[in-house]
Amino acid sequence: MELDDILDAGRGDRLFLLGNEAAVRAAIESGVGLASTYPGTPSSEIGNVLSKIAQRAGIYFEFSINEKVALEVAAAAAASGVRSFTFMKHVGLNVASDSFMSVAYTGVRAGMVVLSADDPSMFSSQNEQDNRHYARLAWVPLLEPSNPQEILEYMNYAFELSEEYRIPVLLRTTTRVSHMRGVVEAGERRAEPLKGFFRKNPEQFVPVPATARAMRRELVEKMKKLRRVADTSELNMVLNEDSELDLGIIASGGAFNYVYDALQTLGLDVPVLKLGFTYPLPAGLVAEFLSGLERVLVVEEVDPVMEKEVLAVVASEGLDVGVHGKLDGTLPEIYEYSEDIVRRAISGLTGMKIHEKEIEAPELPERPPALCPGCPHRAMYYSVRRAASELGIGEEDLIFPTDIGCYTLGIEPPYSAADYLLSMGSSVGTSCGFSAATSQSIVSFIGDSTFFHAGIPPLINAVHNRQRFVLVILDNRTTAMTGGQPHPGLPVDGMGEEAPAISIEDIARACGVEFVETVNPMNIRRSSETIRRALQHESVAVVISRYPCMLSEGAVRGRPVRVDEEKCDLCLECLNELACPAMVEEDGRVFIDPLYCRGCTICLQICPAGAIKPEGKR
Known part of the structure; x- marks a missing residue:
């Protein structure tokens, strides 16, 4: 499907979309005038698509410096009468939460939707937090779609709800819902103003203690009304209503899909309450559904949020209804679910035996994540290791705080250059702590986009508090791990327009760092020498490792290299120290696959025997 189809489809046209693409279509149909994000899987495709079609759609779109800024940009637009849409992965809402809590108090003048893409089983995240808790913490309504069509419908509904009650609405997806494909029927596009006007009203928009108390009372009243709305919302429905079974199921979001498939497989007509408007919980509807049942199974990912609220309703x-789910062990407490997991839970409660046919699947070789062939991060890891070795710094005397990005793969051998990680930007903040608390040498790694996102305040902290460590900023000229989005260090914005590039060197110097040097990591000798001097520096030293990601557009590919078998003494340093996917040991010789080789020449530079040469040379 062409991206233009998402924009140009008319009412009734059928599109085959990812859940994330359906969110883009919903933004277009709802008349969104401003959209903002910081990229993060599993929400990244929303921004990737918007960046390509936003101008034609009449939407201002930006990749913000971080999620807090993205939410604030969207909040200001909504306060000015422009519908806004901000989206992020689940941990991104942690970053935005300070302002998210306040915008629930101030409210909005135009619709504002915040999409949180949760990641059960942590396929691309550092934790499995359940962001449904944020709706309860902030007192904002929560919707949970189950498929791409529902993402479209729920977002349209969310904007209307937001405007009617002057409150932001949280839309929660999960990895499977974000990345599943399905047929979506397009609706009408709503015309909305692209430019608003902010009418001053400090009593509404400036939550100092006196006004915030009034806002709090107003928020409580809004929630009372929203409870009544949830009870009658069309987003909640009962399936198999005429069933005579004494067991019922309550499910929401992606978990409903597993329930539906499991019941189809089992051939059971269990009554199911599918909740799409999940906070405030439609307590009246839940109580009505439970009446006449003896047991109910609550199916949800990740925490037993609804289960506890159903217990409260009971x-x-x-x-007199038994409630089953995570709390009593009927369902697993952690990780994402599957049809098999839900089917076993239902069969256990109904006594129905499952006749499963054992299928012997072929054993597949393990393929751990790896840095790409020619990745500049590999070269920098090698240079750091070499510099530390030359200075006689032992493994136990060297700490590697790391950060969120491709370079987190530095945890893998042979680099083993990841010792501590918390969140975006934590490499710098934790380096301050290690510097203050230990006498060990510290080399921390942070990516270019992550540095802009959250690395600057802790760098100022490090300088001001006279800490000592080496910060390696891995500048591969893109936000690589989430799909190659731009960041403020590049001369282009989120819509592909020319924009001022912000210099990392200038920022580091403005923070007070005296040792700021930029190296080409593909030059091993120069990089190692720079790291060696940085390790000997008496305060914070910043080394910027600048070389474009090999997957980025326009990345330079050098001539492939080959191994001269006559010179190779099989010392295996190239294999053992680099772990490049293009290099293999085969039949007692080292072989470089020309299909994978990017011609980066790192292996050529480190070979003690000089046995690696550019293809075509002897």
Whole structure:
């Protein structure tokens, strides 16, 4: 499908879309005038698509410096009468949470939707947090779609709800819902103003204690009304309503899909309450559904959020209904679900035996994640290791705080250059702590986009508090791990327009760092020498490792290299120290696959025997 189809489709046209692409279509149909994000899987495709079609759609779009800024940009637009859409992965909402909590108080004048893409099983994240808790913490309504069509419909509904009650709406997806494909029927596009006007009203938009108390009372009243809305919302529905079984199921979001498939496989007509408007919980609807049942299974990912609220409904209504789910061990407490998991839970409660046919799947070789052939990060890891070795710094005396990005793969041998990680930007903040608390040498790694996102304040902290460590900024000229999005260090913005590039060197010097040097990591000798001097520096030293990602557009590919078998003494330093996917040991010789080789020449530079040469040379 062409991206233009998402924009140009008319009412009734059928599109085959990813869940994330359906969110883009919903933004277009809802008349969004401004959209903002910081890229993060599993939400990245929303921004990738918007960046290509936003101008034609009449939407201002930006890749913000971080999620907090993205949310603030969207909040200001909504306060000015322009519908806004901000989206991020689940941990991104942590970054935005300070302002997210406040915009629930101030409210909005035009619709504002915040999409949180959660990641059950942590396929691309450092934790498995359940962002449904944020809706309850902030007192904002929460919607949970199950498929691409519902993402479209729920987002359209969310903007109307947001405007009617002057409150932002949280839309929660999960990895499977974000990345599943399905047929989506397009609706009408709504015309909305692209430029708004901010009418001053400090009592609404400036939450100092006196005004915030009034805002708090207003928020409580909004939530009372929203509870009534949830009870009658068309997003909640009962399936198999005429079933005579005494067991029912309550499910939401992507978990509903597993319930549906499991019941189809089992051939059971269990009554199911599918909740799409999940906070505030439609307590009246839940109580009505539970009446006449003896047991109910609550199916949700990740935390037992609804299960606890269903238990509260059972208690408050005096119902004699057994509630099953995570809390009693009927379903796993952690990780994403599957049809098999849900089917076993249902069969256990119904006593139905599952006749599973064992299928012997072929054993597949393990393929751990690896840095790409020619990745500049590999060269820098080697240079850091060489410099530390030349200075006699032992493994136990060298700490490697790392950060979020491709370079997190430095945890793998032979680099083993990842010792501590918390969140975006934490490599710099934790380096401050290690410097203050230990006498060990410290080399921390952070990417260019991550440095802009969250690395600058802790760098100022390091300089001001006279800490000592080496910060290696791995500048591969893109936000690589999430799909190659631009960042403020590049001369292009989120819509492909020319924009001022912000110099990392200038920022580091403005933070007060005296040792700021930039190297080409593909020059091993120069990089090692620079790191060696940085390790000997008496305060914070910043080394910028600048070379474009090999997957980026326009990346230079050198001539492939080959191994001269007559000179190779099989010392295997190239294999053992670089772990380049293009290099293999085969039949007692080292072989470089020309299909994988990017001609970066790192192996050529480190070979002690001089046995690696550019293709075509002897």
